[in-house]
Amino acid sequence: MEIASKYDPSKTEEKWYSYWMENGFFKSVPDEREPYTIVIPPPNVTGVLHMGHMLNNTIQDILVRRARMLGKNACWVPGTDHASIATEAKVVNKLREEGIDKHSLTRDGFLEHAWEWTDKHGGIILEQLKKLGASCDWDRTCFTMDEVRSEGVIKSFVDLYKKGHIYRGIRMVNWDPKAKTAVSDEEVIYKEVKSKLYYIRYQVDGEPGQYVTIATTRPETILGDTAVCVNPNDDRFKHLAGKRVLVPLINRSIPVIQDEYVDMEFGTGCLKITPAHDINDYEIGMRHNLESIDILNDDGTLSEKAEIFIGEDRFEVRKKIEKSLDEAGNLAKVEDYTNKVGFSERTDEVIEPKLSTQWFLRMSELAKPALDAVMNDEVKFHPAKFKNLYRHWMENVKDWCISRQLWWGHRIPVYYLADGTFVVAESDAEALAEARKASGNATLSMNDLKQDEDVLDTWASSWLWPITVFDGFNPDKNEVDYYYPTNDLVTGHDIIFFWVARMIMAGYEFKGTYPFKNVYFTGMVRDKQGRKMSKSLGNSPEPLDLIKNFGADGVRVGMLLCSPAGGDLRFDESLPEQGRNFANxxxxxxxxxxxxxxxxxIEQPESAALAIEWFGNRLQKEMAVIADHFDKYRVSDALMSVYTLFWDEFSSWFLEVIKPAYQKPVDGKTYHAAIDFLEDLMHLIHPFMPFITEEVWHHLKERKEGESLMVSPMPALKSFDESLLKQFELVKEAIVNVRTVRKERNVAMRDTLELKVLKGDDGYVERFNPVVQKLVNLDGITSVEEKVEGAVSFFVKSSEFFVPMESAINIEEELEKLEKELQYTEGFLNGVMKKLGNERFVAGAPEKVVAIEKQKQADAEAKIAALKESIARLK
RNA sequence: GGGCACUUAGCUCAGUUGGUUCAGAGCAUCUGGUUUACACCCAGAGGGUCAGCGGUUCGAAUCCGUUAGUGCCCA
Incomplete structure (x- = not known):
């Protein structure tokens, strides 16, 4: 058989993925087996694969593949998210490029464009996941706006409304004037910007020549001022109590009010109050019954309420009003100033605090069971440090603004009657029936009802994802009862509130239990310098290029090598390279x-039989370690385990022992043992590197059509002989020492050596002599009763090994070596004796620990005696 | 300003709940190596006051306090 000396992933990955698909290995249907379920964090439908997805989905695939091989009915549900704001923004931009203004279209007309866009770009990302090897049940692919998922969203809205959790309210919201919608607090990014602090003089009403000066970063908002506020404890302004001042340029008379909120140290100690455009002002306004004057239109231009600059953009007005104020003599001074300004995460537009009517979901009741679930580990977080963060947020949770002034999304199922009252219903027909009942007017028709124009926040569908992907809002509960609750969720810690917390709430609210048992938080993928990967920085590698260069297996390994749970990871191309090397x-x-x-x-050499005995145990031990790592969600540790098991133990030790001499055949027993071990190893490595393991597995033995490593069971855990493993470590130590002797003495491997052993209490395992003999090319190993002259010596534990040398031994060097070791061992013994001499240690420490120390003492004493004797002899 | 993390080898990080193998891994560095599986390799080596200080303990990288630095969240 011709096998290339370099592994070429491009030749195998496509082949095996198709094979798996054709054989339906990813499919899951409910049966009598225990289910293992993961729902994918749905990526944005029009997005493309980035490094975060690579990491996230690699981990999910590892968990799913392992569960499948452990005999569970593994189901990984893929899908995408409609991403209201982001997608609508993209469609609007595209239309604009075509010269079409969104507002010239009807709602249905726009949605047609949006669906067209979605059909065209949607799902690209899922196709990319296939290149990574993702073993999702693609027949189950869901979309947050498909029929089943939409139904769930509407049903849940109606249900929550009926339970009294949903209300309509006027609130100060974060307004994105570009997207023309409200965004949540979490979607506002505060950035430090250089701006200016404007000092503006307001004339005291009826007292020309008398002024108060306020400081503001947003001078255009003075047009919405309804008061000026001072601290009641501020002596500087006591004389203003009860007076009124005039808003510059428009001369509106507003009161001077007193409130302790005002920081006397900041600015002038005198604060303008604009309740419609600042959250703090809004609260002060509420306390003092002030009027709110909203001077902004939805697109960020000034409204008629502003009286001047009507229809001009807020930032234009800022420039112009500075000039006007200056000309009117109201501008005292302008200072440079650095402050934090909120930007929309989606559009990067400066957020305007704005009063607006929105739909809210009351969170306090929903949050309670969800908080408890995480705190008592009913839902386990990995790593657990995120529990704190979660608790803090859940204990201070604010009501969720669930409406968005967009068209792309789930339209709010609220229907208004002409008199402004409304009904909430799952469909037009039900709404009409409800409306007739509520109004007592049986002649009402659909024309008399007007459905709310807004759509729901995208998270209002995502939070139902673990339920709706199994059609959990419908009467047929077959699927949802089998797969729900799911097992593991793998997601970035940045959406712990947006998504994870809300899914847990939805789980308890609609299913009465948690949506997933474990949450594995991944870190953020950063570049080598620790910067977040982003399009604008251009510091993100193209994932598909990486796969092309290093193979999907290599990239998967590379992602994991640098990714402890929850910690940010610094990605570098040397990592997938390392993965590729491992594949090779x-x-x-x-x-x-x-x-x-x-x-x-031919007969099996004893060395091979011993190596097989050892590696069989070694493999079992590592399998137990790997299982433990998985139990604790230490996925990268598990990978490191298989990595060293294969590379160091199997390749560097086991194969080197059993390797037949050049151009000699191998005996059948040894060969079959090696093949069987390779097969076990392929099983262990498969979840991490599915392609190469499948390829190798098919080469190992004759396989039937339709057979596959990915659906063959993991080898079972068996007990192993720990003492044998310890013995073999001593054998390795002896071998390493002989190798060093060879190197230091320049003895070529082809020249045989002799090895003599003066057996101590420990350190010499005679049984494994054939292994030592094979690996360091010895004539033989013999036991001796006394020290050997003219030999280089070394210790393993208290046994002394001698390599007789034909050339003269350098006494000085040998002495130096021995003295050094003696010194070290004496120091070591000293430490041990100190412990043992301490009564409180002997009395207080566990028996086991004391016994260990005593053993250390005995070993060290024996070794010191032997060392001293050798030194004396050399001298 | 409030809260929460983090600080271990040149780099990225483990260190499983205070006790053999506790000071580790991978990468990088250095020294050797054409022993036919692999140079995408093999055999070795060096490198750390576990951020500083103080405490608890027979015993601390691990627990407590404190200082400094870094990051995140909230205001």
Whole structure:
């Protein structure tokens, strides 16, 4: 068989993915097996794959593939999210480029364009996930705006409304004038910007020549002022109590009020109050019964209420009003100033605090069970440090503004009657019936009802995702009862509030239990310098290029190598490169074994039998370690385990022992053992590197059509002999020492050596002599009763090994080596004795720990004696 | 300003709940190496006051206090 010396992923990945698909291995239908379920964090339908997705989906695929191989009915549900604001913004831009203004279209007309866009761009990202090897049940692909998911959203809205959790209210919202919608607090990003602080003089009403000066960063908002406020404790302004002042330029008379909110130290100590455009002013306004004058239109231009500059953009007005104020003599001074300004996460537009009528979801009751669930680990967070953050947010949770002034999304199922009253219903027909009942007017028709124009926040569909992907709002509960609650959720910690917390709330509210048992938070993928990867910085590698260069397996390994749970990870191309190298290592180990001629008639060398015995145990031990890592969601540790198991233990130790001499055949027993071990290893590595393991697995033995590693069971955990493993470590130590002797003495590997051992209490395992002999090319190993002259020596524990040398031994060097070791061992013994001499240690420490110390003492004493003797002899 | 994390080798990080193998891994560096599986490799080596200080304990990277720096969240 011709097998290339370098593994080429491009030749296998496509092939196996198609094979898996054709055989339906990703599919899941409810059966009698235990389910294992993951729902994908749905990526934005029109988005493209980025490094965060790569990490996230690699981890999910590892968990799903492992569960599948452990015999569970594994179901990974893929899908996409309609992303209201982002998608609508993209469609609006596209239309604009075509010369079409969104507002010239009807709602239905616009939605047609939006669906067209979605159909065209939607799902690209899912196709990209296939390249990564994602084993999703693609037949289950969901979209947050498809029929089933939409139904769930509407039903949940009506349900929550009927339970009294949803209300309509006037609130100060974060207004995005570009998207013309309200965004949540979490979607506002505060950035430090250089701006100016304007000092503006207001004339005291009826007292020409008398002024008060306020400081503001937003001079255009003075047109909406309804008061000036001072601290009641501020002596400087006591004389203003009860007076009124005139808003510059428009000369509106407003009161001077007193409130302790005002910081006497800041600015002039005198604050303008604009309740419609500042959240703090709004609260003061509420306390003092002030009027709110909203001077802004939805698009950020000034409204008629502003009286001047009507229809001009807020930032234009800022420039113009500075000039006007100056000319009118109201501008005292302007200072440079740095402050934090909120920007929309979606459109990067400066957010305007704005009074607006919105739909809200009351959170306090929903939050209670969701908070408890996480605090008592009914839902487990990995890493647990996110519990604190979660608790803090949940204990201070604010009502959720669920309406968005957009068209792309789930239209709010609220229907208004002519008199302004409204009904809430799942469909037009039900709404009409409700309306007739409520109004007592049986002649009402749909024409008399007007459905709310707004849509729901995208998260109002995402939070139902673990339920709606299984059609959980419908009477047929077959699917949802089987798969829900799901097992694991893998997501970025940046959406712990947007999504994770809300899914948990929805789970308890609509299903009476948690939506997932475990949440694995991934970190953010950053570049080498620790910067967030972003399009504008151009510091993100193209994921598909990485796959092309290093193979999907290599990239998967690379993602995991730098990704402890929850910690940010610094990505660098050396990581997938390391993954690729590992794939190549596997390939060559397999190639080596496969290249041997097998001769069933020759006897198995003892060294090989011993190596097989050892590695069998070694494998079992590591399998237990790996299982433990997975139990604790230490996925990158699990990878490191298989990595060293394969590379160091299997390739560097096991294969080197059993390797037949050049151009000699291998015996059948050893060959089959090696093949079986390789097969076990392929199972263990498969979840991490599905493609190469499948390829190798098919080469190992004759496989039938339709067989696959991905659906064959993981090897079962068996007990192992720990003492044997310890013994082998001592054997390795002896081997390493002989290798060092060879190197230091420049003895080539082809020249055989002799090894003599003066056996101590520990350190020499005679049984494994054939292994030592094989690996360091010895004539033989013999036990001796006394020290050997003319030899280089070393210790393993208290056993002393001698390598006789034909050339003269450098006494000075040997002495130096021995003295050094003696010094170290004496220091070591000293420490041990200190402990043992301490009565409180002997009395207080567990018996086991004391016994260990005593053993250390005995070992060290024996070794010191031997060392001293050797030194004396050399001298 | 309030809260929460974090600080371990040149770099990225483990360190599983105070006790053999506790000071580790991978990468990087350095020294050797054409022993036919792999140079995408092999055999070795160096490198750390576990941020500083103080405490608890027989025993601390691990627990407590404090200082400094970094990051995140909230205002």
């Amino acid at each position: 290592k596997m390939w060559n180990a397999f190639r080596l074994v496969k290249s041997w001629d097998v001769d069933n008639s």
